Amino acid sequence: MATALITGASSGIGLELAELFAGGGDDVVLVARSEDKLNELADRLRQAYSIAATVIASDLSKPDAVDELCDQISQRSLTIDTLVNNAGFGALGKFAELSADRQTDMVMVNVVALTRLTRQLLPGMIASGRGGILNVGSTAAYQAGPNMSVYYATKAYVLSFTEGLREELSGTGIHATVLAPGPTETGFGEDSGMGKFDFFKSAAMSAEAVAKAGYDGYQNNQDVVIPGWQNRLMVTSVGFLPRFATRKLVGKLQKA
Template sequence: MPTTLITGASSGIGWELTKQFAGGGDDVVLVARSEDKLNELANQVRNENGVNATVLPADLAKPDAVDELCRQLRERSIEIDTLVNNAGFGALGKFAEIPADRQTDMLMVNVVALTRLTRMLLPAMLKNGRGGVLNVGSIAAYQAGPNMSVYYASKAYVLSFTEGLREEVAGSGLHVTCLEPGATETGFGEDSGMGKLDMFSSATMPAKTVAKAGYEGYVNNADIVIPGWKNRLMVTSTSFLPRFATRKLVARLQGA
């Protein structure tokens, strides 16, 4: 059976993406910091879908986390067909006021771990001519985000990286897709501080709906998947506005 590795699988979109891939018949490798939650999910998909589920707890903010994760995969003789880079987090506040370590950890998870893990696993996918990469970004990628500057910039990286990689592997048989959700019913709002904003709380989508759209988009080899007509309208509208206007609007909406 094909094997899919999902980072950030212990909750939210990652949890639901695990259920989508397991429901499609893939064995799964589950990565996140919370081992208890991963074991709960692993037991659920084993029982419901009859697939193998491997739990590999990891803190992707640590510099050696990806290398250690890949070492464990080799030790267990697990070859990954599909990589789902879902792990990520944000922080609402002024750049000069958010602790430097938290912002560095954000870049390690949202950008560095995503990039390094893709680099480590992609050659085998290319050799086998199957599988691919599903990166979870955000509609935040389409404009600057004052009062959340690092998070928005990290998601712009994810979008650009995914599009570039997609062209590099064109014709190889691999699928490369970027899932770009808006506000979603996960722990992200509470963890980042965005949950208290009207712009977030009034527009959330169920994580299951977002994950289903992402999974189907990946299976069909879509380049970019933006779930929800409101989110698609928001992204489209940014292309008609000058960048200075969009950043001033976001600054007002995300006043911190």
């Protein structure tokens, strides 16, 4: 019996990943701010799959959130085999005009909490010789993103960090995988402001399909999972273009 901790499990891709891990027979620990939604999901997963589901409500933008979360994990004597760092959000707008707090919170959730939680839980995985990390990045990682600069930068971090970690873990049996989705039908579109763009709406995949690609990729210890041929084509094309050209293109596409 293994246990997967999924951050951002209250909606979207994280909820679908929780469903997949529970469906695969793992116990799950569900983390996000929306405790009611997590409790509802936990009840459903327990009934559907006869697994144990634990809810820990946490605001990962707070500096002490990860340490408090780890205290809760210890108090409940939980051993985490798989960590899914999925919680994250974006905000469309010019850096100098968007709220400083919102952008700092974005770095806290998308980067700092992901890093600290990985650091806290990874030694236990290494000691037991099993498990791994599934980090949710984005195709945004592959180029700079004017009018959403902080979000793109956080996802570039997730990609680089996970790839580096993967090499460090080589030979340990511990998986390290990045799921890099493109536009996906979740609350992210409306929350970030990206949902208004045709290029986002027309290319959006279902959260279910994205999560399935990530889950399968993680189980196969794939390094990077980019769901959908359009997203893979985009990332490949970006690799052939100079960075000044891709950032100009993105800046034009997502005018704030």
